[in-house]
Amino acid sequence: MANAPVQRMSQLMAKTLRDDPADAEVLSHKLLVRAGYVRRTAAGIWTWLPLGKKVLANVERVVREEMDAIGAQEVLLPALLPREPYEATGRWDEYGPELFRLQDRKGGDYLLGPTHEEIFTLMVKDQASSYKDLPVILYQIQSKYRDEARPRAGILRGREFLMKDSYSFDLEDEGLAKSYALHRQAYQRVFERLGLDYRICAATAGAMGGSKSEEFLAPAEAGEDTFADCPNCDFAANTEAIAYELKPVDAAGVPAAEEIPTPDTPTIETLAASLGVEASATLKNLLVKVDGEIVAVGVPGDREVDMGKVEAHFAPAAVEMVTEADFMARPDLVRGYVGPQGLGKVKYVADPRVAPGTAWITGANKADTHAKNVVAGRDFEVDEYVDVVVVQEGDPCPACGTGLRLDRAIEIGHIFQLGRKYADALKLDVLGQNGKPVRVTMGSYGIGVSRAVAALAEQTADDKGLCWPAEVAPADVHVVAAGKALQTELALDVSEKLSAAGLRVLVDDRPGVSPGVKFTDSELIGVPRILVAGRRAAEGVVELKDRRTGEREELTVDEAVARLTA
Amino acid sequence: MANAPVQRMSQLMAKTLRDDPADAEVLSHKLLVRAGYVRRTAAGIWTWLPLGKKVLANVERVVREEMDAIGAQEVLLPALLPREPYEATGRWDEYGPELFRLQDRKGGDYLLGPTHEEIFTLMVKDQASSYKDLPVILYQIQSKYRDEARPRAGILRGREFLMKDSYSFDLEDEGLAKSYALHRQAYQRVFERLGLDYRICAATAGAMGGSKSEEFLAPAEAGEDTFADCPNCDFAANTEAIAYELKPVDAAGVPAAEEIPTPDTPTIETLAASLGVEASATLKNLLVKVDGEIVAVGVPGDREVDMGKVEAHFAPAAVEMVTEADFMARPDLVRGYVGPQGLGKVKYVADPRVAPGTAWITGANKADTHAKNVVAGRDFEVDEYVDVVVVQEGDPCPACGTGLRLDRAIEIGHIFQLGRKYADALKLDVLGQNGKPVRVTMGSYGIGVSRAVAALAEQTADDKGLCWPAEVAPADVHVVAAGKALQTELALDVSEKLSAAGLRVLVDDRPGVSPGVKFTDSELIGVPRILVAGRRAAEGVVELKDRRTGEREELTVDEAVARLTA
Structure with missing residues (x-):
């Protein structure tokens, strides 16, 4: 390949800004805009300017090379997709408002692909007929679309974004485990080459369905995910994926439940203060609607409910908070004084901390009244145990019991063992060695290519600006002509020498711009x-x-060229 | 860059087919599907399988290298675009049903970009403030969307397709001419490197607006464009862009116009036969509606009206044919007997062949009656001269008069001098050298990247299948193991040697497939x-x-390796 021409800043479409953009909240957003890498085109929709495109292309190249290295085959699917396959798997509806839907001139329903499990499944159904055609790993690097409710954080969470998505197809679980492991290794190499600090964390499967799943999280202030890691062992997980173990206790010595008058204690804080107990002694019951039906969720009074966990548990059903109108319609549900012992047919889901035998102070289902010594399994039944609390700093590590540390992070990669969900929905079989059809098992794997650029910016920036690792930087060297004609001539001359030696060179040859401004830029x-x-x-x-x-x-110039090309 | 791993066909997702797909009409469609390069996902929407993706990436690389070589800067814009800028230039409406429109979850209007003039104009408005920031050429390689009424011909005319679009921004007309010339040269180099046979033809500007425009046409049976070239001089043009010169003649000797009874002659053929004259002596008047208003279009009786030219002339107004209902509403317009001498206030547009002084037999605006010796400029006025006839084989070359040849072709590139249409609509000014704002002038340039793959397939295929030029082929060499274990071992061995020498190798190592099938494939x-x-x-x-x-x-193996890597 030919050497890249020297990029002169006098001609470069990259206007730097002194001030942060008014709408920018996170570091990468501020810096990528200020340094002239990206510009906003619409809410959550971004344009990559020349410098940004170079970084994006570098990330893309690293991802491509590592995917090729595990024998994955690159393809390119359309982004505009027909409704039918997504209807067959249920995702046309499940995705809800996050899916961009549209109609063509004939009224046919289409969507903009958020991920492509369905189409890859159909591709393999068309292409593979026998066990000899598997295993196979297919990938693409392509724009994806998700209509986020609150697109924020610049390119960290856009509505159109560049993603590498890949899909593995295997006959057996062991094959899937191997394809999964290949991806895990490839992702490690990708993120190491990119210079990203990351952790591999156990994850919930979210809207994908399936079983085993891990996330690659890049610790960063701006991250939307929270992960916990253990200072003692190698446990690390997205907090949404941490489940407390159910440990029943003996309630033999607990007296009978008893109502206590508790006027003016509609909150846990007022209740605990009025009774002189810890909030952790109380049981908080949150009411939600799951596909319109009321469900109560019980957690210890000192813990917050993690709505992400609740939604993940009930998915694909939609979870909403109850409203004033719901309480009006159900006088048996006394706002602020709900207790599981009087819920009748309302489904009761509780956190494992509300284990059988544990005793609680909770609402008595009457205004201004609570009950104490209310014992799980004795005074009320839990229909389903689900860990739904927000994990807190210091919660015990599920592996070793040490207090966990919490950190914010950006999800840069995700690997899933999907299993047969999509193959079942779309009837993907191949002929096995014995001549009988075998249902194929799948994995699905993603790297946020554009998001990785933002994550890198977040992790590597300092107080002066962006600070790219060499592998992704928009140039290998930035030559600054700090002065007049003499300096510019020398700068251009050394730039040509460096370019001839195979380096990618950006040269600041802007006339009439002071050395100080050039240094700052x-x-x-x-x-x-x-x-x-x-x-x-x-x-x-x-x-x-x-x-x-x-x-x-x-x-000297010769020394500098020798040093840089070494 | 690392050498590409040897691609084994035993693992390759590329199922070849013996038979043409039922819905395939054109050669490239048949062969690209049969050879396992592409698959249809929905009408006009295609998936690129691994072999197809390799060819597509090769074309992309050549385009990128040649764009970089003229100093163009690569960027990446979103495909999902907000309505407002397209509203400002009028294209939100002008595009009609060809534009994919959609709404986001908040009801905001968006479109899928068919081309990006508006967004590039706004980008430069944001980035460039002074004459020092220009000229600039920006480009991207990206999926584009057009909701074709009849997507056909496989990837030749898809609804989602890959395009290189670029835009130049200059202060003056001379600058635009230079940016245009740079693109023209870059396109010549691209198509030469790709191994495409092509012609540069004068073109109409179509829905883009603006002035000078040329198309790069690849002659092919399957093409949707017709171009004319001169066997004598270097004239070549899309037939839609050929305009006959207006040559007035002296009508002094023509007798006064006179009605003649012509019962049962509602068509030119019946009229000419009944009067014993050539069809070329008669004047045919076609009625159309332009934005709802009736317009008559006059052409010699032996010529067809080219609706593409009529539409291009009246664009952005919509052109429709008149209907039965229109004739009912206008009894003054006598179907089959319309003549320009009695049209009253109906606008009359005529072909230049109906020059002032020419005499015609035409309708007398009465049933069963025509008129003869009807002279243009004497008996009727032409409101506007526009060449609207279908160019025919043998029509005189506008440059030298020699009879033109006609051929079908695929449009693979298009370059436009847009001028200030978009800059005016979006108010793109920069400060000039004298401190006053200067309105910027633009060019817009496209290469159909995915279409070029189809054009190459069309032009290079033979009766055995596809036959790629080296620069775009999915591999440098296809190694066939024709036999048993011994042959397979040798094939894999030589494949590794070739790969180590830097060649891209495809090896047919499929077990249990006969040598005959492998040769055919x-x-x-x-x-x-x-x-x-x-x-x-x-x-x-x-x-x-x-x-x-x-x-x-x-x-010998060594000789073969030496020969192939020479």
């Missing part, structure tokens, strides 16, 4: 190595600066 | 060089075959 743009033609240009001496450490060194 | 798939490990494998002798010429030669 070079730090904002974040190419790892900066070469300045300045004060000693007449002697052929340049300054080589490390963007991260700030270390600088004066060198 | 290798010819269908169309890699330019085929290396067979067969009869003389035990001696380490292989056969090297040229896919196009069929020439074959026996060589």
Whole structure:
């Protein structure tokens, strides 16, 4: 391949900004806009300017190389997809408002692909007929669409975004486990090459269905996920995937349940204060509607309900909070004083901390009244145990019991063992060795390519601006002409030399821009190595600066070229 | 970059078919499906299988390299676009049903980008503020969407397709001419490297607006465009862009117009036969509705009206044919006997062949009656001269008068000097050297990347199958193991050697597939060089075959490797 031409900033479409954009909340959003990498086209919809496109292409290349290395075959599917296959798997409805739906000129229903399990399944159904055609791993790198309710955080959570999605097809569970392991290794290599700090965490499967699933999380302030890791063992998991173990206790010594008057205690705080107990001694009962039907969710009074866990548990059913109107319609449900011992036919889901035998202070289903010594399994039945609480710093590690640490993170990759959900819905069989049809088992795997750019920006930026790892930087070296004609001439000359040696060069040759502005911009743009033609240009001496450490060194042009191309 | 791993056909997702798909009309559609390059996902919506994706990526790479070489900067815009900018330029409506429109969850209007003039204009408005920031050429390679009424011909005319679109921004007309010339040269290099036979033809601007425009047409049976070229000079043009010169003649000797009874002659053929004249002596008047208003279009009786030219002339107004109901509502318009001399206030548009002074036999605006000696400019006025006839084989070359040849072709590229249409609509100014705002002038340029793959297939295929030029082929060499274990071992061994030498290798190692089927498939798939490990494998002798010429030669493995890597 030919060497990339030297990119002159005097011609580059990359206007840097002194101030953060008004709508930017997170670091990567601020810096990628300020440094001229991206611009907003509409809510959650972004344009990649030349510098941003280069970084994006670098991430794409690394992902492609590592996918090719595990024998995955690259394909390209349409983004505009017909309704029928998504109808067959139920996802046309399940996706809800997150799915962009549209009609063509003939009134046919289409969607913009959020992920492509259905179409890949049909592709393999068309292409593979025998056990000899499997296993196979297929991937694509393509724009995906999700109509997020609150697109935020710049390119971290857009409505159109670039993703690598891949799908494995195997005859047996062991094959699936192997395809899964191949992906896990490939992802590790990808994120290592990109220079991302990441953790592999156990995850819930979410809307994908299926069984085993892990997330690759990049710790960052701006992340929307919270993960827990153990300071003692190697346990790490998305907090949504942590489930407390159910440990029944003996309730033999607990006196009978008893009502207690508790006027003006509609909240846990007021109740605990009025009774002089810890909030953890009380049982909080949250009412939600699951596909319109009321369900009560019980958790200890000191814990918050994680609605993500509740939604994941009931998916694909829709979960809503109850409203004023629901209480009006159900006078048996006394707001602020609900207790599981008087719920009648209302389904009761409880956290495992509300284990059989545990005793609680809870609502008595009467205004201004609670009950104490209300024992799970004695005074009320739990229809279903589900861990639905928000994990807290210091909660015991499920593996070793040590107090967990919590951190925010960005989900940059996700691997799933889907199993046969899609193969069942779309009847994907191949002929087995014995001549009988075998239902295929699948995996589905994603890397957020555009999101990885934002995650890298988040993790590597410093107070001066972006600071890219070499593998993804938009150039190998940023040459700055700090001065007049003499400096510009030297800068362009050394740029050509570096380009001829195979380096990707960005040169700041902007006329009429002060050295100070150029230095500031070079730090904002974040190419790892900066070469300045300045004060000693007449002697052929340049300054080589490390963007991260700030270390600088004066060198002759020949020395600098030798150093940079070493 | 690392060498590409050897691609084994035993693992490749590329099922070849013996028969043409039932819905396929054109050669490229048949062969690309049969050879396992593409599959239909929905009407006009295609999936690129691994072999197809490789060819597509090769075309993309060539386009990218040549765009970079003219200093164009690559960006990536969203495909999902907000309505407002397209509303501002009028294209939200003008596009009609060809535009995919949709709403997001909040009811906001969006479209799937058919081309991106508006968004690029806004990007430059955001990024460029001074004359110093121009000229600039920006490009992207991206999926585009057009809801074709009759998606046909496989990937030749899809509803989702891959396109390189670029846009130039200049201060002055001379700058635009230069950006246009740069694109013209880059396109020539692209199509030459791809191995496409093409012509550069003058074109109408169509729905883009603007002035100068040329098409790159690849002659092919399956093409939807017709172009004319001159066997004598270098004139070549899309037939829609050919305009006959207006040549007034002297009508002094023509007698006064006179009605003649012509019962039962509602068509030109019956009229000419009944009067014993050539159809070319008669004047045919077609009625159309332009945005609902009736317009008459006059052409010589022996010529067909080219509705594409009529529509292009009146665009963005909508052109429809008149209906029975229209005639009922307007008894002054006598069906089959319309003549321009009695049209009253109906606008009359005529072909330049109906020049001032020419005399015609035409309708007398009475049933069963025509008029003769009806002279243009004497007996009726032409409101507007527009060449609207279908160009015919043998029509005079506008440059030298020689009879033109006509051919079918596929439009693979299009370059436009747009001028200030979009800059005016979106108010794109930069500060000029004198400190005053200057309105920017633009060009817009497209290459159909996916369509180029189909055009290449059309032009290079032979009766055995696809036959790719080296630059775009999915592999450099197709190794065939024609035999048992011995042959397979040798094939895999030589494949590794070729791969280590940097070649892209496809090896047919499918067990249990006969040599005959493998040979047929290798010819269908169309890699330019085929290396067979067969009869003389035990001696380490292989056969090297040229896919196009069929020439074959026996060589030792070392000789074959040396030859292929030379």
